[in-house]
Amino acid sequence: MLTSENAPAAQTGLSAIRKRFPIFQEYPELAYLDNAATTQRVDTVIDDLDTFHRKRNATVHRGVYTLSAEATRSFEDARAKVARFLGANDPETIAFTRGTTESINIVASSFLKRRIRPGDNIVISIMEHHANFIPWQMLCQENGAELRIVPLSENGDLDLKSLGELMDPRTRLLSVTHISNTLGTVNPVDDMIAMAHRKDIPVLIDAAQSAALYSLDVSKLNCDFLAFSAHKAFGPFGVGALYVRDRYKAEMKPYTWGGGIVKNVTTIQTDFRPYPYNMDSGTPNVSGVLGLSSALDFIHQLDREECRRHVRELSSRCHKGLAGLKGVRVLGDPEKASGIISFCLDEIHPHDVASFLNEDNIAVRAGMHCTQPLLTSLGLTATVRVSFSIYNTPDEVDRLVYSLKELKKFWE
Ligand SMILES: Cc1ncc(COP(=O)(O)O)c(C=O)c1O
Structure with missing residues (x-):
């Protein structure tokens, strides 16, 4: 294989x-x-992490000395690699996160929180993992919006007719899983994305269960956001990626505040770097990102x-x-x-x-x-x-x- x-x-x-x-x-x-x-x-992920910690350990984006410059290069190469893995033509559509859960929370609080108004709604499905359920439930509760849930049809698939009925002009996002982590159902996400886009509704795909073995070409899928975790794809814990379509990048505001994401700080105010560099406040999980990169190399060989x-x-x-x-x-x-x-x-x-x-x-x-x-x-x-x-x-x-x-x- x-x-x-x-x-x-x-x-x-x-x-x-x-x-x-x-x-x-x-x-x-x-x-x-x-x-x-x-x-x-996989062995190469374990070995690459070991080599990094023994021979290359340094943080990124800060030092001019060789170790840090090399770590920065590898870190940014990893971003480009994730972009290629997802069929995204621009590395700057990719942010590193702690995993699928954090990626979804980021979209909820950096993007949708600023768009949602009382009377709006968010559509998800009944087969979502809590990671793709609770952030939207909370956002709806806090903003007087409605969480609409696509049920299963009699044969156990998602009821696409009901999906069509639930999405309306007040729908601010459709967020669905590619593969159900409980039923194993592979959802027809291409069709679901097309249905949402006909109503100009952005779509987030939870690819936690599909990243390892399914082709996730965002240019073909045409989704607006996509999230996955390295640890479900032979890589390390505590790291994952978020893809954000070009059109929505400018709306992605920092999710947590701190160093590393700023252009200019005064006693009065702070100017931030644009997405994806505004997602990395604090010291990023450099070794995790390199482990993710190594896992993608392995997947590439499969x-x-x-x-x-x-x-x-x-x-x-x-x-x-x-x-x-x-x-x-x-x-x-x-x-x-x-x-x-x-x-x-x-x-x-x-x-x-x-x-x-x-x-x-x-x-x-x-x-x-x-x-x-x-x-x-x-x-x-x-x-x-x-x-x-x-x-x-x-x-x-x-x-x-x-x-x-x-x-x-x-x-x-
Ligand atoms: C479909 C799905 N979405 C989201 C998650 C959350 O992933 P993580 O815990 O890596 O953030 C999982 C984990 O089991 C999952 O199966």
Whole structure:
């Protein structure tokens, strides 16, 4: 699954990919099926961070000495790399943030807060992660605006007819996830963006679950804002990126105040640098940004179509295995799903399922997955979620299904 053009032949394929993730050498028996929460770190990200800390550590944009100048160059190269990764032609459309959550909060407070008026509305969907739910709920509450929520249709997809009806001349933003972190549904974001743009409504895409394996070409998607996190794409924690379309850059005001974002400071007032340089108050997460850059280099070597096919095959094997078990309710439409599957076992609480699987060295997540409104709408309080990535194997799926069978036997 590494493209042979970028990697020696011996390094292509699943086992070569898995070898690139040191955690599996540490725990060869671990079936890590919680990739929607965070992916594992690839060796080059770990090595590059180590090299930076040992040999290149300096902060950016401040020093004229060599180490700082080099760190600054690498930091700005990373911005250009993220822009290329997202198909954005201008590096200055990209701000570094702490991750998807912070990126969305930035759009809420730097951009939309200044636009929203009583009687306006914001449209999101019922399948949003709390990160793409609460900032808009708060903004609406604080400004006398209405939060409108696209429901699921009967087959479990987003109800696009309802989306069309909810957006009106008072809609200030449509903010939706590309891939549901609970159902795995891949939303038809191109269509949704086109629908919103016909009404001149800006659109934010939450790409937390898609950045690793899906092509996110903002020039084709035509979205106005896009957010993702490095740690869900083989990179480090605490760093991510925000894309802001040219048209809206001038409206992006600083999100937090402090050094590094200013042009001129007097005792009376401060003039700020423009976006994206007004987003980095304080010392930025330099090593995190370089780790993100390194993760993008790794992703660039992957044949992502092949990787998506691999993950879909694991999902479909898992769906078949689950279908063979009595009393399993799988959420969402398997046909539309990516590598994420949520399910419930009739009489066994998801936390008990996850604890039992942990005894068998299988890491899955149980709970509401930061999507409480979605689960409530489905009459649930928790599910078991398995989520696959490029290094998972068919054998791990079989182990999962086998353990679930054993659990059912044990429970009865
Ligand atoms: C769809 C989605 N959006 C947003 C987030 C928040 O990402 P982060 O915690 O990296 O800010 C997540 C994390 O699970 C997610 O799955």
